Amino acid sequence: MFTDNQLKELAGVTTKSPALTVYLNTDPAMGSAETIKLRLRTLLKEVELEQDVAAVLDYFETHHPFTARGIAVFSCKGDGIFRTISLGVPVRDQVFTGDRFSIKPLADIFDVFGGYGVILVDRQGARVFHFHLGDLVEQEGVLGTLVKHTKRGGASSIAGQRGGTAGQTGYEDEVVERNMKEIAAFAVHFFEEKHIRRILIGGTDDNISMFRAQLPKTWQSLIIGTFAMSMTATHADVLARAMQIGKEAEAARDLKMVRDILSQAGKGVGAEVGLEKTLQAVSQSRVQTLVVTEGFRQPAHRCTGCGRLTVHTNPLCKDCGSKIVPVDDGVELAVNAVMRSGGEVEIVGNNPDFVKAGNIGAILRY
Known part of the structure; x- marks a missing residue:
C-alpha cells in the first residue's frame, strides 16, 4: 500500500537525469488492454526520453496486469529509478518530464x-x-x-x-x-x-x-x-456509498477552505493568495497548507542556488545572487517543496472566487 510518507519521499526526489512521469486511466470501462496501450503510445509519442519511454512501454507489454483502474509510473533510467503505483480510482491521462517527478495528480488522489x-x-x-x-x-x-x-x-x-x-x-x-x-x-x-x-x-x-x-x-x-x-x-456496496459521501464531504470542505483562505488573505492574517505571494511563502518554508485548483499549472522561475520560486524574470536571485532559470510548472515545484517541508497540500475543485484570486493560496505557519 502506497502511503503518505512514501508520497513525501517521492516529492523529495531530485533526479540528475531527466525524469518521466505518466498517469494513465486503465479502467476496463475505457476499453481493452490493447486500446489502453494504444492510448499510452499516443501519449508518449512526443516524449524524447527514449530509454524511459521504452521502459514504460515494456512494463505495460510484459508486467502490468490491467486490474487497476488507474496507474502512475515514475521513470528515470539515468538514475536507475522505475516505480509504478496502481490505483483503485481512474486518473486523467497525463505525461510530464523534468528534473523531478510530477506528484501533484497523485497528491490530489490522496487528498480525495x-x-x-x-x-x-x-x-x-x-x-x-x-x-x-x-x-x-x-x-x-x-x-x-x-x-x-x-x-x-x-x-x-x-x-x-x-x-x-x-x-x-x-x-x-x-x-x-x-x-x-x-x-x-x-x-x-x-x-x-x-x-x-x-x-x-x-x-x-x-x-x-x-x-x-x-x-x-x-x-x-x-x-x-x-x-x-x-x-x-457487500464491501463493493460499502465502497461505492463511502466514495459518494466522501466526494460530497470533500466538495463541502473545499468550499469552506476556499472561503476561509480568501477571508484570511483579505484581512492579511495567516494566509496568502496568488501565485507570486504563495511562491514567496513556499520559498520561505512558511506554508502549512498549500491550496491549489485541480489541474492548475503555471510557468515560473527558480533560483539555481537557494531554490527560490518566483514569477519574475530577474536574471539573478535577490536573495542569494545566483542565476534564475525558467521552469515549466512552478505550481508542481511548490507542491513538492511544501510536502518536503512537512506541510499539507489540498487540491480543490474549480471555484470562481478562487480562480479570480489566482487558483493558488497558502495557509501559513507564521
Missing part, C-alpha cells in the same frame, strides 16, 4: 481518496473497513453480547416490577451500551493502526447516534458523514 475508515454498526456488533485510494485494504468485525428480550418466569408483567417491561428494557439498554463501548474501543484501535484520516458510519440513526457518543472527541472530529446500510452489505 486516501485513508477512509468505514464502520457498519448495529446493537450487537460492527464491521470496519479500511479503504485507500479506491481499494479495500482490510476489513474486520467484532461481535458483542446478543441483545434479546428476556422474560423471567412467574414475574409480574407490570412495568416497573421485576420481570416487567421496564426491567427488560433496562437490561437490554445495559447490554447495548456495553456492546457500543466495546465496538468503539475496537474501532478506535483499528482506526489508529490504519492511520485513518476520515470516518464514515453506516447503520440506523439510533445505532449511529449511540456509537458516535462512545467515540473520543478526537475521533468524532474525523467523521465526515453517516448513511443507512445493512450489516450484511
Whole structure:
C-alpha cells in the first residue's frame, strides 16, 4: 500500500537525469488492454526520453496486469529509478518530464481518496473497513453480547416490577451500551493502526447516534458523514456509498477552505493568495497548507542556488545572487517543496472566487 510518507519521499526526489512521469486511466470501462496501450503510445509519442519511454512501454507489454483502474509510473533510467503505483480510482491521462517527478495528480488522489475508515454498526456488533485510494485494504468485525428480550418466569408483567417491561428494557439498554463501548474501543484501535484520516458510519440513526457518543472527541472530529446500510452489505456496496459521501464531504470542505483562505488573505492574517505571494511563502518554508485548483499549472522561475520560486524574470536571485532559470510548472515545484517541508497540500475543485484570486493560496505557519 502506497502511503503518505512514501508520497513525501517521492516529492523529495531530485533526479540528475531527466525524469518521466505518466498517469494513465486503465479502467476496463475505457476499453481493452490493447486500446489502453494504444492510448499510452499516443501519449508518449512526443516524449524524447527514449530509454524511459521504452521502459514504460515494456512494463505495460510484459508486467502490468490491467486490474487497476488507474496507474502512475515514475521513470528515470539515468538514475536507475522505475516505480509504478496502481490505483483503485481512474486518473486523467497525463505525461510530464523534468528534473523531478510530477506528484501533484497523485497528491490530489490522496487528498480525495486516501485513508477512509468505514464502520457498519448495529446493537450487537460492527464491521470496519479500511479503504485507500479506491481499494479495500482490510476489513474486520467484532461481535458483542446478543441483545434479546428476556422474560423471567412467574414475574409480574407490570412495568416497573421485576420481570416487567421496564426491567427488560433496562437490561437490554445495559447490554447495548456495553456492546457500543466495546465496538468503539475496537474501532478506535483499528482506526489508529490504519492511520485513518476520515470516518464514515453506516447503520440506523439510533445505532449511529449511540456509537458516535462512545467515540473520543478526537475521533468524532474525523467523521465526515453517516448513511443507512445493512450489516450484511457487500464491501463493493460499502465502497461505492463511502466514495459518494466522501466526494460530497470533500466538495463541502473545499468550499469552506476556499472561503476561509480568501477571508484570511483579505484581512492579511495567516494566509496568502496568488501565485507570486504563495511562491514567496513556499520559498520561505512558511506554508502549512498549500491550496491549489485541480489541474492548475503555471510557468515560473527558480533560483539555481537557494531554490527560490518566483514569477519574475530577474536574471539573478535577490536573495542569494545566483542565476534564475525558467521552469515549466512552478505550481508542481511548490507542491513538492511544501510536502518536503512537512506541510499539507489540498487540491480543490474549480471555484470562481478562487480562480479570480489566482487558483493558488497558502495557509501559513507564521
